[in-house]
Amino acid sequence: MNGKALVLASAEVARARAGDAEALETVYRAFATPVYNLGRRICGNEEDAEDVLQDTFLEVCRSISRFRGDGSLWGWVRQVAVSKALMLLRRERGRRAHGFGGNGFFADTHGMAPPEPSAPIDLETALNRLSPVSRAVLWLHDVEGYTHEEIGEMMGKTASFSKSRLARVHQRLREWLG
Amino acid sequence: MMGKVRHLEMAELLALRDGEGTAFGRSHVEVCASCRKELERLHQVRAELRALPTFGPPRELWPRVAAAVRQRRLRRRVVYGASALAAAAVLAGLVVLRGPAAHSAEGGGDVWIAEAASQDLGPMISRSKQLESLLEVYRPAYKVYDAPTALAVSVLEDRIVLLDRMLAESRSIGADREVLRGLWGERVAALETLVGLELVYDERVEQGGRIWR
Numbered sequence: 001m002n003g004k005a006l007v008l009a010s011a012e013v014a015r016a017r018a019g020d021a022e023a024l025e026t027v028y029r030a031f032a033t034p035v036y037n038l039g040r041r042i043c044g045n046e047e048d049a050e051d052v053l054q055d056t057f058l059e060v061c062r063s064i065s066r067f068r069g070d071g072s073l074w075g076w077v078r079q080v081a082v083s084k085a086l087m088l089l090r091r092e093r094g095r096r097a098h099g100f101g102g103n104g105f106f107a108d109t110h111g112m113a114p115p116e117p118s119a120p121i122d123l124e125t126a127l128n129r130l131s132p133v134s135r136a137v138l139w140l141h142d143v144e145g146y147t148h149e150e151i152g153e154m155m156g157k158t159a160s161f162s163k164s165r166l167a168r169v170h171q172r173l174r175e176w177l178g
Numbered sequence: 179m180m181g182k183v184r185h186l187e188m189a190e191l192l193a194l195r196d197g198e199g200t201a202f203g204r205s206h207v208e209v210c211a212s213c214r215k216e217l218e219r220l221h222q223v224r225a226e227l228r229a230l231p232t233f234g235p236p237r238e239l240w241p242r243v244a245a246a247v248r249q250r251r252l253r254r255r256v257v258y259g260a261s262a263l264a265a266a267a268v269l270a271g272l273v274v275l276r277g278p279a280a281h282s283a284e285g286g287g288d289v290w291i292a293e294a295a296s297q298d299l300g301p302m303i304s305r306s307k308q309l310e311s312l313l314e315v316y317r318p319a320y321k322v323y324d325a326p327t328a329l330a331v332s333v334l335e336d337r338i339v340l341l342d343r344m345l346a347e348s349r350s351i352g353a354d355r356e357v358l359r360g361l362w363g364e365r366v367a368a369l370e371t372l373v374g375l376e377l378v379y380d381e382r383v384e385q386g387g388r389i390w391r
Contacts (some may be wrong), residue, residue, distance in 0.1 A: 040233040167188040
């Protein structure tokens, strides 16, 4: 992934930044799968993952002229994708709740899905059982490597929120995975 | 008599896994097999998470993204025209002092100002401006439509761009006033349809329809 991003940075990004349609498509082709996977892993379903993918690349096409090239292109695209995925979670939560409480969009403190499985389950199934926010914290920290400070900031919460949520998620995974 | 051993809590184990543990935590896992095993398990879960299969997009989505980007660029051209109109309307008061220059094919800006101030075209120009302001309200930076709506929006936006060109051309050749009135009237009608379309679409989305589908 990084190697590909470097190739893009040297050969295509300048054209993409100038709005060249072919170069923008090249950027899309290079990163569509990791962006979709990120959306799928955070949101937990195909439909939302498609929305994340589309929203991300609309934003990338709109803003790539502002990409300064001081980090990897993938790092920048990924940041956009995470932001879109979290935005989508906020929207979904808002829809379900018919309004947002005083604690903000990511205030679910009872985010685990009932009922408890009677036998050990596999990791994929366990991921799907987690609440979207718990899944997002787990994925962003353990897989994508974001720090608790970064996650807290992206979610409009604190680093402590991210830390305690991750601890609870792992506690739950231990029970579920057996 | 031995005191009860305090095992590490999950947060402490995770901190150790992430290389941020306390001195107590580090020394504890060296002597506590139970916590060491738990720490190893956490490493393993993370490794398994990272090894999960990668999902790829189930269908080709680039054409939609590209179409939305093209649509936005077109829209910006329309909005550019709107900005010129708005500027003309703001400056319209000056025309009273300077006198209309509608017949001057050279002075494009003066012509727009004169049109905005005129009795026959002024209301249509003002209505155009009002409708364009409404469109800005209904449209976030990116708005993506379903296919039929996208097509209708595209046709209308193309029409508006064409009308703007025809208006510019008509001015440059000193076309009859009636022609200008007709073109402005068509522009207002196209904008009204566009605003109506946005309202209907928004209402549909509000009622549960998903964008993009």
